[in-house]
Amino acid sequence: MDNTQQVDDLVDELMVLKVVELKALIRDLKFLVANAIRTATRKADMCRNIAYLMIRSKRQTVIAAVNDYMPSGHHFVLQHDTVWPARRAPNATTTTTSTTITPELSSRAAGGATTSSMITTTTSFKPTPFYSSVQRLAGPLICPIVSNTCLIRTLMFTLTEAQVSLLQSHQIRVFCAACPSDPSDFAPRPLEFPQVSELHINNNKQISAQQLRGIKNSPGTVHAANITQWIDHAGSNQVQLIYAKTQKQYVVTVELVKVHPVEELIQQMTMNQSVTKEDILASFREQQANADIQLEFETLSLKCPLSCSRITLPCRSRNCRHAQCFDGVAYMKMNEQTPTWKCPVCNCPIPFQDLIVDGFFADILANSSESIQSVRINSTGELQHEFTVKEESDDDQEQESTLSTPLLSSSGATEQSLPTTTTTPTTTSTLPTNSNNNRPVVMVDLTLSDQE
Incomplete structure (x- = not known):
């Protein structure tokens, strides 16, 4: 495939993104490839720089990061070291198995609903009495295994007026769990974030790994992350899970939940x-x-x-x-x-x-x-x-x-209870006493040196 034609084809696909989405994507790619992409001010130049990076890197993690931002029907595949728009790929009708993550696994949700290119997963989360899911706003996204680098998974959504009106008694939370090793295992999964991970919300709020980590890293000992207070009610929202050093796949979603207070x-x-x-x-x-x-x-x-x-x-x-x-x-x-x-x-x-x-x-x-x-x-x-x-507050003598x-x-x-005798210990003395030995207690200052 001619390199110029390849760049043009990729740019045509990328032009469906908004400028704000392109800027966010470039920020993610800079983090992923250590600033190996140039910035630009014009939309066409942004798309061209992203296209050049995909062609040069030939890395599935880069393709997956780009696909996170692409809407339904506009994603990319890496075949035989060549990046293609999925609809123009030579084997577009077949399923490729040479990549770590398929394009369907990296598509994002927008407009308050999951897109059709998202994976159809039966993975569900273990319920909690404190909140129950009302509607899935974004996801599910599969987070593939990474060892020597970090990966960014991006979920985007926009709230409807009806959803905004529910936020007085509802919350928006990020759910994450390890994918089952057995595809036939449909049991609900306990909530669990990657051990090394962070959540970034709309590029102005960060939830640290310490807040996402359960007790002794045990699954099920952490709640879904509450991001309600940082959500834009009118515009597009972006939630990024940045993680590294995983030995298993995870699945992540953003959900609108109804809160059930303790009372x-x-x-x-x-x-x-x-x-x-x-x-x-x-x-x-x-x-x-x-x-x-x-x-x-x-x-x-x-x-x-x-x-x-x-x-x-x-x-x-x-x-x-x-x-x-x-x-x-x-x-x-x-x-x-x-x-x-x-x-x-x-x-x-x-x-x-x-x-x-x-x-x-x-x-x-x-x-x-x-x-x-x-x-x-x-x-x-x-x-x-x-x-x-x-208990006697005014008398330090032992009471029976x-x-x-x-x-x-x-x-x-x-019935009449048997008499029982209990003793209240005095609180005036902080040192134990011995009734058989009335010698005075000698205090030794251990802070003194041997020379003094």
């Missing part, structure tokens, strides 16, 4: 996921009947292991075998920040749908004063003892309190 989720749990006291006690008896080791009693703390304050909404997993609960509000707020979804008592996974509101624990809370910190129940769930620490309060048994009848 709404708590109300849903209370209405639909509550288990009565009687059902809880029946499960205790069933567990004990099937257990190899019989437990005589279990001590339950009325303080949440997450918030360290008194439990207000006692929750646990329907699959957990312990009776200890945690505060449902604290658990949901913690996962709203970082989605670990692990039981704070036994560390087992607890997705939202497996949470229950424990009616038995709620009954204990309702019939225990604020001073009660823990209770003891027997193997059938009957209440045996209540324990408290009496004997409790003898009527308690509720599992049948609802009151």
Whole structure:
């Protein structure tokens, strides 16, 4: 193919882009090829410089970066070291397998909808109770494996008036997940960004890799990136995922989501996921009947292991075998920040749908004063003892309190608890004392040198 004719053909395809899109594309290419492209002010010159770069580099990553900006039906292919407009390529009707990423995988979405040249992927993301997808604005884009360089994947979209009106209760988020290694694996994928990655929104906001990284790089421990506040409501929006050093492919999309606040989720749990006291006690008896080791009693703390304050909404997993609960509000707020979804008592996974509101624990809370910190129940769930620490702010002496309060048994009848004695430790002394040794404590200053 004549070089001049080849350049003209590529320029003709590139002319469909707007000037603002060409400028953004040139910025991406400069980042990708270390400033190996000249800048220009005229649209035709911009297109010509991009065409020259594609011909000279003969790199699939460059072709993919250009294709990210091209609308449906206007993309490029690299065949036998020659760059062609896809519709004019000699083998345009056949599928090439020599390239790392096909043109269909690198097309972009514009105008608020996914273009027909996008991949048709069955990859879906694991749902979260905090937001649900309403409409896909851009993508999906495949992010191929890169080792010695970085790659830029660009998604573009424009909001409609109807979409803008929803932003009071909705958000725009960037979703990303690893592609399944098995094409027949249609299971929803946990959210996960490449370990070395950044998000750039409209060239004026950057979300760093630290904000996109989950706990110990574990999939599913990061939320989709919220970019709502940096979106242009009237014009075109550009979202760029810049990443490097990956060992697997990723898929990325931009989606309009409806937000579900914690208060709404708590109300849903209370209405639909509550288990009565009687059902809880029946499960205790069933567990004990099937257990190899019989437990005589279990001590339950009325303080949440997450918030360290008194439990207000006692929750646990329907699959957990312990009776200890945690505060449902604290658990949901913690996962709203970082989605670990692990039981704070036994560390087992607890997705939202497996949470229950424990009616038995709620009954204990309702019939225990604020001073009660823990209770003891027997193997059938009957209440045996209540324990408290009496705090005196004006007296540093050790206090002893004997409790003898009527308690509720599992049948609802009151019974007299056994007297229990608890001790409040004094807070005036910060050094341990020994009753058998009254020698004074010698303080040694370790900051002194040997010569002093």
